Amino acid sequence: MYDITAIRNDFPILGREVYKRPLVYLDNGATTQKPRQVVDAMVDEYYNVNANVHRGVHFLSQQATDLHEQSRETVRRFINAQSTSEIIFTRGTTESINLLAFSFGEAFVKAGDEILVTEMEHHSNIVPWQMLCERKGAVLKVVPISDDGTLRMDEYRRLLSDRTRLVCCTHVSNVLGTVNPVKEIVEIAHSNGTLVLIDGAQSTPHFAVDMQDLDCDFFAFSGHKIYAPTGVGVLYGKEEWLDKLPPYQGGGEMIQKVTFEHTTYNALPYKFEAGTPDYVATHALAAALDYVSSLGMDNIFAHEQDLTRYALEQLSQIEGMRIFGPMDGRDAVISFLVGDIHHLDMGTLLDRLGIAVRTGHHCADPLMSRLGITGTVRASFGLYNTREEVDALVAGVERVRGMF
Numbered sequence: 001m002y003d004i005t006a007i008r009n010d011f012p013i014l015g016r017e018v019y020k021r022p023l024v025y026l027d028n029g030a031t032t033q034k035p036r037q038v039v040d041a042m043v044d045e046y047y048n049v050n051a052n053v054h055r056g057v058h059f060l061s062q063q064a065t066d067l068h069e070q071s072r073e074t075v076r077r078f079i080n081a082q083s084t085s086e087i088i089f090t091r092g093t094t095e096s097i098n099l100l101a102f103s104f105g106e107a108f109v110k111a112g113d114e115i116l117v118t119e120m121e122h123h124s125n126i127v128p129w130q131m132l133c134e135r136k137g138a139v140l141k142v143v144p145i146s147d148d149g150t151l152r153m154d155e156y157r158r159l160l161s162d163r164t165r166l167v168c169c170t171h172v173s174n175v176l177g178t179v180n181p182v183k184e185i186v187e188i189a190h191s192n193g194t195l196v197l198i199d200g201a202q203s204t205p206h207f208a209v210d211m212q213d214l215d216c217d218f219f220a221f222s223g224h225k226i227y228a229p230t231g232v233g234v235l236y237g238k239e240e241w242l243d244k245l246p247p248y249q250g251g252g253e254m255i256q257k258v259t260f261e262h263t264t265y266n267a268l269p270y271k272f273e274a275g276t277p278d279y280v281a282t283h284a285l286a287a288a289l290d291y292v293s294s295l296g297m298d299n300i301f302a303h304e305q306d307l308t309r310y311a312l313e314q315l316s317q318i319e320g321m322r323i324f325g326p327m328d329g330r331d332a333v334i335s336f337l338v339g340d341i342h343h344l345d346m347g348t349l350l351d352r353l354g355i356a357v358r359t360g361h362h363c364a365d366p367l368m369s370r371l372g373i374t375g376t377v378r379a380s381f382g383l384y385n386t387r388e389e390v391d392a393l394v395a396g397v398e399r400v401r402g403m404f
């Protein structure tokens, strides 16, 4: 039973008003709101436990360490990784990808090698690879998309070569909502001897992911998009590969023994976690994962799919409506434009009606160029959104259209 009223009550912010209107929060692709369970976990830790982790013999430090390490186990279970050694805490998807680009690049990328990305990537899954290619004299190759916003799998197969070291692909497009066939992408890459990074920023909040089933080599996601605090995220990597990669940053925690002549590094995952981690945020991330797990990822998926289908149906009836991305097999993200109304005007006027959407390029400039536009209006749904909120969006868009 998906009790939307009870769920909404867990998120105090959803009860507030903006411009004297009830808030309709449809910017979940950018960040999600936080339930009491998550904020309470943070408050409880700061009020009752707070101490630096790993280094202390005293009670609080051990308790904080236990919470932090239990959180790693919660993440492992949530994404069905084989071992907690494969769960590296980072600041978010962006840092996870930068970590990998540096470490993987140091270990495995030489001049003339190729990194394969797709045309629908977020800047954070393009720029770190571009920087790596510049450092190493490697080549960035791009898998194009079709006009319907799906990946050109024929081109993907064609572009994979014996120089391709890594395929970097988003699980779900933050603009088009396209759910990429990542399992197939991994199988094809592996049969070419190539490793795969999946950007899970937009998938983990919406449906269950399973590392052992996907068989990807690396996977990144952000806490704040899955109802956890900002500033915490995860890089998953198969132990076999993480073991072969050099550290990303140096400092405390990541070492075994330091002398001025030579330093040896800590075991996984600590080798990649220099400095004091945000142990309060990792604890709160676990609280968020427990929260969505208690609702059931399959129930969240069904609820959001219903909203998405309903919104697509309703929005497509608006005159001049142009929806980007596939109509089927899409996640809870809808990017659109209406007639020649500028996305910023639409977003600003919707805001005045209390409706929070995102406008602009969504950190996907190359995709905007491919679509021949400068930006879109994007509505993205979370587990607490309702059909009434979709109705408010549709009425709002109609109203704005009437003004132009």
Ligand code: PMP
Residues within 6 Å of the ligand: 029, 030, 091, 092, 093, 094, 095, 122, 124, 125, 170, 172, 173, 174, 199, 201, 202, 222, 363
């Ligand atoms: N990848 C995708 C697909 C995203 O949607 C985002 C966030 N918009 C990111 C990466 C970057 O995530 P973060 O800013 O949390 O590091």
